[in-house]
Amino acid sequence: xxxxxxxxxxxxxxxxxxxxxxxxxxxxxxxxxxxxxxxxxxxxxxxxxxxxxxxxxxxxxxxxxxxxxxxxxxxxxxxxxxxxxxxxxxxxxxxxxxxxxxxxxxxxxxxxxxxxxxxxxxxxxxxxxxxxxxxxxxxxxxxxxxxxxxxxxxxxxxxxxxxxxxxxxxxxxxxxxxxxxxxxxxxxxxxxxxxxxxxxxxxxxxxxxxxxxxxxxxxxxxxxxxxxxxxxxxxxxxxxxxxxxxxxxxxxxxxxxxxxxx
Amino acid sequence: xxxxxxxxxxxxxxxxxxxxxxxxxxxxxxxxxxxxxxxxxxxxxxxxxxxxxxxxxxxxxxxxxxxxxxxxxxxxxxxxxxxxxxxxxxxxxxxxxxxxxxxxxxxxxxxxxxxxxxxxxxxxxxxxxxxxxxxxxxxxxxxxxxxxxxxxxxxxxxxxxxxxxxxxxxxxxxxxxxxxxxxxxxxxxxxxxxxxxxxxxxxxxxxxxxxxxxxxxxxxxxxxxxxxxxxxxxxxxxxxxxxxxxxxxxxxxxxxxxxxxxxxxxxxxxxxxxxxxxxxxxxxxxxxxxxxxxxxxxxxxxxxxxxxxxxxxxxxxxxxxxxxxxxxxxxxxxxxxxxxxxxxxxxxxxxxxxxxxxxxxxxxxxxxxx
Amino acid sequence: xxxxxxxxxxxxxxxxxxxxxxxxxxxxxxxxxxxxxxxxxxxxxxxxxxxxxxxxxxxxxxxxxxxxxxxxxxxxxxxxxxxxxxxxxxxxxxxxxxxxxxxxxxxxxxxxxxxxxxxxxxxxxxxxxxxxxxxxxxxxxxxxxxxxxxxxxxxxxxxxxxxxxxxxxxxxxxxxxxxxxxxxxxxxxxxxxxxxxxxxxxxxxxxxxxxxxxxxxxxxxxxxxxxxxxxxxxxxxxxxxxxxxxxxxxxxxxxxxxxxxxxxxxxxxxxxxxxxxxxxxxxxxxxxxxxxxxxxx
Ligand SMILES: Nc1ncnc2c1ncn2[C@@H]1O[C@H](COP(=O)(O)OP(=O)(O)OP(=O)(O)O)[C@@H](O)[C@H]1O
Ligand SMILES: [Mg+2]
Numbered sequence: 001x002x003x004x005x006x007x008x009x010x011x012x013x014x015x016x017x018x019x020x021x022x023x024x025x026x027x028x029x030x031x032x033x034x035x036x037x038x039x040x041x042x043x044x045x046x047x048x049x050x051x052x053x054x055x056x057x058x059x060x061x062x063x064x065x066x067x068x069x070x071x072x073x074x075x076x077x078x079x080x081x082x083x084x085x086x087x088x089x090x091x092x093x094x095x096x097x098x099x100x101x102x103x104x105x106x107x108x109x110x111x112x113x114x115x116x117x118x119x120x121x122x123x124x125x126x127x128x129x130x131x132x133x134x135x136x137x138x139x140x141x142x143x144x145x146x147x148x149x150x151x152x153x154x155x156x157x158x159x160x161x162x163x164x165x166x167x168x169x170x171x172x173x174x175x176x177x178x179x180x181x182x183x184x185x186x187x188x189x190x191x192x193x194x195x196x197x198x199x200x201x202x203x204x205x206x207x208x209x210x211x212x213x214x215x216x217x218x219x220x221x222x223x224x225x226x227x228x229x230x231x232x233x234x235x236x237x238x239x240x241x242x243x244x245x246x247x248x249x250x251x252x253x254x255x256x257x258x259x260x261x262x
Numbered sequence: 263x264x265x266x267x268x269x270x271x272x273x274x275x276x277x278x279x280x281x282x283x284x285x286x287x288x289x290x291x292x293x294x295x296x297x298x299x300x301x302x303x304x305x306x307x308x309x310x311x312x313x314x315x316x317x318x319x320x321x322x323x324x325x326x327x328x329x330x331x332x333x334x335x336x337x338x339x340x341x342x343x344x345x346x347x348x349x350x351x352x353x354x355x356x357x358x359x360x361x362x363x364x365x366x367x368x369x370x371x372x373x374x375x376x377x378x379x380x381x382x383x384x385x386x387x388x389x390x391x392x393x394x395x396x397x398x399x400x401x402x403x404x405x406x407x408x409x410x411x412x413x414x415x416x417x418x419x420x421x422x423x424x425x426x427x428x429x430x431x432x433x434x435x436x437x438x439x440x441x442x443x444x445x446x447x448x449x450x451x452x453x454x455x456x457x458x459x460x461x462x463x464x465x466x467x468x469x470x471x472x473x474x475x476x477x478x479x480x481x482x483x484x485x486x487x488x489x490x491x492x493x494x495x496x497x498x499x500x501x502x503x504x505x506x507x508x509x510x511x512x513x514x515x516x517x518x519x520x521x522x523x524x525x526x527x528x529x530x531x532x533x534x535x536x537x538x539x540x541x542x543x544x545x546x547x548x549x550x551x552x553x554x555x556x557x558x559x560x561x562x563x564x565x566x567x568x569x570x571x572x573x574x575x576x577x578x579x580x581x582x583x584x585x586x587x588x589x590x591x592x593x594x595x596x597x598x599x600x601x602x603x604x605x606x607x608x609x610x611x612x613x614x615x616x617x618x619x620x621x622x623x624x625x626x627x628x629x630x631x632x
Numbered sequence: 633x634x635x636x637x638x639x640x641x642x643x644x645x646x647x648x649x650x651x652x653x654x655x656x657x658x659x660x661x662x663x664x665x666x667x668x669x670x671x672x673x674x675x676x677x678x679x680x681x682x683x684x685x686x687x688x689x690x691x692x693x694x695x696x697x698x699x700x701x702x703x704x705x706x707x708x709x710x711x712x713x714x715x716x717x718x719x720x721x722x723x724x725x726x727x728x729x730x731x732x733x734x735x736x737x738x739x740x741x742x743x744x745x746x747x748x749x750x751x752x753x754x755x756x757x758x759x760x761x762x763x764x765x766x767x768x769x770x771x772x773x774x775x776x777x778x779x780x781x782x783x784x785x786x787x788x789x790x791x792x793x794x795x796x797x798x799x800x801x802x803x804x805x806x807x808x809x810x811x812x813x814x815x816x817x818x819x820x821x822x823x824x825x826x827x828x829x830x831x832x833x834x835x836x837x838x839x840x841x842x843x844x845x846x847x848x849x850x851x852x853x854x855x856x857x858x859x860x861x862x863x864x865x866x867x868x869x870x871x872x873x874x875x876x877x878x879x880x881x882x883x884x885x886x887x888x889x890x891x892x893x894x895x896x897x898x899x900x901x902x903x904x905x906x907x908x909x910x911x912x913x914x915x916x917x918x919x920x921x922x923x924x925x926x927x928x929x
Contacts, residue, residue: 082661141661
């Protein structure tokens with residue numbers, strides 16, 4: 001679109017300010033993780049890796065990280081499988097109450113995470129099910145399945161069912177046709193649903209807070225460290241997480257893009 | 263060579279209240295190129311899907327290679343289908359597409375490689391095995407889809423308007439290509455199309471279908487020269503349709519009156535005196551003359567004026583309005599360069615009594631004929 | 633005919649069985665993790681606290697909430713801040729989304745897009761933490777200003793409504809950018825050109841063509857940002873003042889400090905209703921469908 005010079009300048013300036021607002025804080029977090037000062041503040045007093053070393057000595061942190069990984073792993077498996085089944089039912093079939101079912105299935109996306117946490121807490125309590133990591137897996141899945149489902153459905157809708165019939169026509173039984181043709185076609189969506197599920201679970205705080213009981217996930221642990229007092233150790237762990245998530249994000253983005261084109 | 267490969271008997275398919283296929287029966291002999299020809303929505307695809315096992319007939323029976331198909335799932339039938347949109351697997355290359363069926367059968371790697379290479383040669387795509395589907399042209403995709411089915415040596419190959427998506431020129435080319443492939447392999451083809459030209463060129467048997475029913479089954483020239491009803495007369499080839507009323511019947515001929523003039527033609531169906539009928543005469547069977555005395559021995563004569571002249575290369579198409587108000591198209595073959603009749607000029611049309619045919623009026627749903 | 637009817641029944645049976653198997657995990661999920669828990673919470677909010685040993689239903693929990701000026705204040709403050717966050721997000725995000733979708737060249741647009749998305753792969757907690765070290769008394773901004781001798785005392789930027797809003801906008805603005813971007817992306821440029829051709833100036837092009845066209849995107853962005861900011865626990869507790877507590881904090885306190893689950897349920901249910909009200913009024917006003925709004929993201 002054609003725009004005037006004044007507008008061009010306006011957009012440029014606005015964009016630069018916006019990107020500073022967006023990326024500046026993270027850059028500061030990373031820089032301060034190397035500062036020798038005992039609190040995460042400017043100015044830089046000197047460079048050090050001691051905060052990173054301190055991380056490895058922190059057994060609570062290590063335990064919570066393992067917990068988070070375990071939870072994220074379980075949530076990813078659960079969410080992607082339930083979402084795949086449900087997507088097939090919704091895309092391939094017409095059944096009574098489908099519209100209502102679909103609306104309810106998507107509703108967790110627009111329900112505050114705190115409410116999901118509270119309501120599941122109450123329900124599990126009625127079932128004499130103790131809060132803890134298992135409860136967290138259930139609570140997080142309640143909305144992560146919805147996201148995974150949206151991702152998978154949108155690709156499944158684009159799938160031409162004639163391909164499945166063609167496979168059957170060429171001698172594949174129905175299950176085999178799905179295994180050989182439909183699932184490979186869905187692969188990019190399954191990969192991005194899985195990485196999305198993993199990230200959402202790994203980062204989740206609002207729902208987890210109500211269900212975690214005496215166990216700790218990484219966000220819960222970091223949160224309590226933050227409440228306790230700011231320390232450059234938090235910068236160090238943040239830096240590691242930022243680098244890790246960005247790498248995973250770029251990597252999975254590239255994979256899904258490649259797969260999607262094929 | 264008289265073995266029947268596909269037999270369909272009293273096939274019916276209802277979707278809810280809609281009768282998509284209505285009491286269809288036919289037989290396809292070994293080696294036939296059998297076409298099912300009909301307008302869009304007449305039930306062609308549905309018929310084919312029942313033969314290949316993707317739809318369960320509401321009633322009726324199907325045999326393939328002499329075996330009843332009731333309860334046999336698609337992957338166990340010895341039919342293979344070339345889909346209307348081809349349905350090539352986009353995530354596989356050409357080789358893997360063609361090999362798919364053989365892999366499903368559990369053939370050995372060596373045998374698969376050999377069969378696929380052979381097939382690639384048949385379709386003139388030697389060396390294309392590694393290409394991905396989206397790197398192929400329309401015509402190449404077409405041939406891969408056919409190869410993928412043929413490599414399994416089906417009793418019958420079913421093709422659902424496989425040329426529909428191609429542009430005109432490629433379609434002309436593929437028509438001949440397909441016919442050649444079929445002749446080379448000798449596999450029985452059931453070919454679906456709504457393009458009568460395609461059907462006439464390729465098939466040795468055609469079933470004309472409309473609104474779920476078979477109208478006529480015959481060789482291309484039978485359909486062309488001896489249509490059994492008004493629908494076939496209109497759908498196959500170009501035809502002049504003249505509304506008329508029966509005046510007299512004698513033997514195999516019927517005399518009719520249309521807008522005040524009398525015409526004679528063959529009796530195509532049993533009609534009675536006074537009945538409203540359609541009188542059909544093909545444009546290329548009409549003789550056109552400037553001079554009244556040039557008519558010769560033809561019994562049907564009409565005087566008219568040239569309304570338009572269109573030069574089409576091999577033929578010139580004249581639109582003529584007769585003095586009593588009928589519109590008639592005439593094709594004149596251009597055997598050599600010659601002068602054309604002028605627009606507005608008076609001319610005389612004539613034809614004999616054996617070419618035209620008189621058929622019952624048939625209600626045809628609006629919009630079915632394009 | 634008889635055997636045919638049987639075949640039909642067998643086919644239908646198989647279809648229904650497959651459908652049932654496919655739907656079973658989904659039904660379990662929807663029932664056990666969404667419908668029953670929320671319904672249970674709804675019921676609980678009308679019950680007496682167990683310590684009273686009273687059966688039956690009561691409006692006491694809600695009465696307690698609605699007559700308590702302190703609670704009402706928290707409620708209204710949260711509501712106001714969420715609306716403000718939504719509005720500010722819109723102001724910040726619209727030009728950016730427009731720029732990426734319509735002004736920037738393809739390659740530049742892709743690069744900006746990645747830069748915009750990257751921060752959102754990072755945990756919300758870390759993003760909030762970054763603002764703590766920026767806005768604090770010894771934070772980046774105050775240190776900087778004091779070094780330049782522009783101020784003597786540190787400005788109190790942290791632990792108030794300002795810092796909460798900054799943090800919330802920062803945390804959720806991607807949810808505003810993406811849907812606006814995707815509606816604008818789908819808009820045919822010739823619409824804009826046609827309007828210009830018909831004599832509309834820049835301002836009118838925006839007012840009459842571009843903004844109305846992007847309404848669906850704006851709406852789904854607003855719903856997401858509103859819902860996320862009214863329902864979060866992170867930014868308000870980490871960036872907010874100790875006295876200015878947030879509604880989610882109130883709920884948390886009822887559950888884990890006061891151990892009054894019934895009142896907590898009433899508060900949580902009120903929050904749910906408020907969110908639903910917001911969503912449905914947006915949907916009513918714009919005539920969108922709920923699934924459109926969600927699928928937009
Ligand atoms: N699954 C279905 N459910 C309901 N109606 C159907 C279904 N499949 C086909 N029909 C209807 O049955 C009729 C015949 O459809 P069919 O696909 O066999 O037509 P066709 O002859 O192949 O047409 P075309 O040349 O357009 O492909 C149509 O009116 C169609 O709308
Ligand atoms: Mg069809």
